Amino acid sequence: MRHDRVFILILWLIGILAAAQLAKIAVLATSLADTFGLSIALTGLLISLLEVGGALFGLAAGMALGWIGARRSLIAGLAILAVTGVAEAYASGAAALLAARVAEGMGYLLVVIAAPTLIAAIASERDRASALSLWSTFVAVGMAVGSVVTGVAFATLGLRGAFLLWSLLSLSAMVTVLRFPAAAPSVRQARAFPDVAAWIATFGFGLYTTFICALTMLFPSFLVERAGVSSPLAGFATGIVALGSVPGAVVAIGLARRGWLDGKRTLAIIAVSLLAAAAAAPQVFAAGSAPNAILWTSAAWALWISFSSGIASPIVFGRLPLLAGARSATDPRIALANGLITQFGAGGALIGPPLGGLVVMGWGWGGLGLLVAALALATMCALVAAELEAAGVVASRAGAGNRSLRERNGQVSTISMRSE
Template identity: 50%
Template sequence: MTRQWPSIIMLWLIGVLAAAQFARMAVVAPLMRTTLGLTLSQAGWLISLLEVGGALFGFVAGLALARVSVHRFLLLGLAILAGTGLVEAIATGATTLFVARAAEGIGYLFVVIAAPTAIAATASDAIRPRALALWSTFVPVGIAAGAAVSGFLLTVTSMRGTALVWVSLVVASGVLVARFRIAGSAIHAIRLPAPAAWVSTFGFGLYTIFISALTMLLPSFLIEQAGATMGQSALSAACASLGVLPATAAAMLVMRNDRMSARRSATIAAVSLLAAVPFVLALYRIDGLALLTRAALAVLAVTVSGLVPPIVFARLPQLAGATTPDDPRIATANGLITQFGAGGALIGPPLGGLIVGWSGWSGLGVAASLLLIAMLAAFVLAEMIGAGAARLSVGYAAPK
C-alpha cells in the first residue's frame, strides 16, 4: 500500500509544476510590460490565459482522455508545456507571446486532467480519498513555488534564463514520466459521469469564484481599507492562498482509515462553509479593523472553507458512478471539474470587481457569503443524488 505513495506524489508534483506556470508569468509580467510595451490589462490576460483551455475545453478533454491512454495524455501535456515555454522564452513580440500562452493552456489542461485520473487508478481503495485530497492542493502549492522560484531566478539570471529553467524542469518531468508505467492507461470507452458529479463539480466552480475573488482582490482591499503597503498586501494574499494547506491536512486526517461516506462529507461541508460566513462578513463589513486583523480574517476564511476542495476531489470517483479505479467516468468527471474550476477562476476576480463597483467592499462580503451558502446547497444535493443512486446499485462507487 505504501509503495503507491511515491507514484502519487510524483503525479502531484507534476501538477504543482504545471500550476507554477501561473506565478512564473505573474512574476515576470512587470519586466514583459517594459520590454514588450504591454499594458496592465494585457499583462493580466497573459497571466490568466493559462486557464482558458480548461474553461473552454475541460469537459471535451475529459471525453478525449477516455479514448487516449492516460500516459500519452500526460506526456502530450508536458510536451506542449515545454514547447510553448520555449517559444515564450525566445518571443520578441506580444502576438507570439499571447498565442504561445494560449497554447500553453492546452498543455496545462491535459496535465491537470490526466494526473488526477492516474492518481485515482494508482491508489488503492484505502488511500484513494487521501491521495485525491492531496491533489486538490496542487494549485496553491504550485503558485507559491512558482513565485518563490521565479523570484529567486530573476536575481541570478535574465527573464529568458528564468523561462528556460522552467522549460528544463518540465522536460525533466516528461523524461521521468516516460520511464514509468502510469496506471489507468487502458481506457477505451466514453462514459458520462453520473448526475451527482455534475452537481458537485458545479459547486466546486462556485468555490473557485469565491476563492479567486477573495484572494485576487485582497491586496487591493487591504491597501484601500487598511492602509497596507504593496509588500504587506502581497504577503497577506500569499498567506491567505496557502490557508488551504492546513485545511487539506485536516481533511486527510479525517479520511485516514475511513472512506468518506455521503453523510460525513455533507456534514463536514456544512460545518466548513457555514463557519466561514462570519469570517467573510467580518472581513468586509466591520470598519476600523487593523491590517493584521483583516489579514487574519482572510486566512481564516480560506482555511475554514478549504476543507471542501479535498472532500470534493476525494468523493469525485464515487459521485461520478465509477465502478473500477480506471473507470472512464473518472476521466470525464476530472474534465468537468477542470472546466467549472477554470471558469470560476476566470470570472471570479472581474465579477468581484463589478460587485465592489456597484455596492462597495461590504457588498462583496454579502455576495461571498451567499456563494458559500450556494456551494453548500450544491454539495448536499450532490450527496443526496449520489446516495439515491447508490441504493439502486452496489459497486465501487457506493458510499458507506
C-alpha cells in the same frame, strides 16, 4: 514507501509544477510589460490565458483522455509546457508571447486532468480518497512555489533564463513519467458520462473557486486602499491567506484516512466548514478604521475562510470517482469528471475577480463580503445536493441488485420444482 505512493507523490509534484505556471507570468508581468509594451489589460490577459483552455475545453479534454490514455496525455501535456517555455523565452513580440501562452494553457489542461486520473487508477482503495484530497492542494502550493522560484530565477538568470528554467523542469518531469510503467490502460475506452452527482459537485466546486478567487485576488487591493499598506506587504498577506487552504486539505486528508468521508459525516463536514466560511465573509471587510486593525483582523478572517472552505473542496476531489459512478479505478467516467471539475474550476477562477470587482464598484467592499458569503452557501447547497443524489443512486442500484438476486433465486426454485 510503496511504489504506488511514490508515483502519487510525483504526480502531485507535477501538478505543482503545472500550477506554478500561473504564478510565473504574474511575477514577470512588469518586466514583460516593459519588454513587449503590453498594456495593463494585455498583461492581465496574459496571466489568465492559462485558465482559458480549462474553462472552454475541460470536458472535451476529459473525453479525449478516455481515448488516448491518461499517461500519454500527461506526457503530451508536459511536452507542451516544455516547448512553450522555450517559445516564451524567445518570443519576438507580444503576439508570439500570447500565442505561446495559449498553447501553454492546453499543456496545463492536459496535465491537470491526466494526473488525478492516474492517481485514481494507481491508488489503493484505502488511499484513493486521501490521495485525491492531497492532489486538490496543487494550485495553492504551486502558486506559492511558482512565485518564489520565478522570483529567484528572474533575479539570477534574467527574464529569458526564468522561462527556460521552467521549460527544463517540465522536460525533466516528462522524462520521469516516461520511466514509470503505464498505470492505466492507454487503449481506447468506451465513452461513459459521469452520473448527475458529479455534475452537481463539480458545479459546486466552480462556485467555490469563484468566491475564493474573488476574495484572494481582490484582497491586496482592499488592504492597499483601506489599510494603506504597501503592495509587497499586501501581496505577502494574501499569499498567507491563499496557503490557508493547505492545512484545510490536511484536515480533509486525515478524515479520509480514518474512513470518515462517507454518508452523513460527509454531509456534516461539508455543511459545517462552508457555513463557517460564509459566516466569516462579511467580517473580512468590516474591520475598524485603524490601519493595523484592518490589516491583521481582515487577514485573520480571510485566512479562516481559506482554511474552513479548504476542508470542503478536497472532499470533492476525494469522492469524485464515487460521485461519477465509476465502476473501476480506470473507468473513463473518472477522466470526464476530472475534465468537468477543471472546466468549472477554471470558469470560476476567470469569473470570480471581475464579478467581485463589479460588486465592489456598485456596493463597496461590504458588498464583496456578502457576495463571498452567498457563494459559500451556494457551494454548500450544491455539494450537499450532490451527496444526496449519489446516495439515492447507490440505494437504487442496491435495490435493483437485490431484486435481480431474488428473481434469479426464484428462477432456480422454479427449475428445481419442475425437475421434481
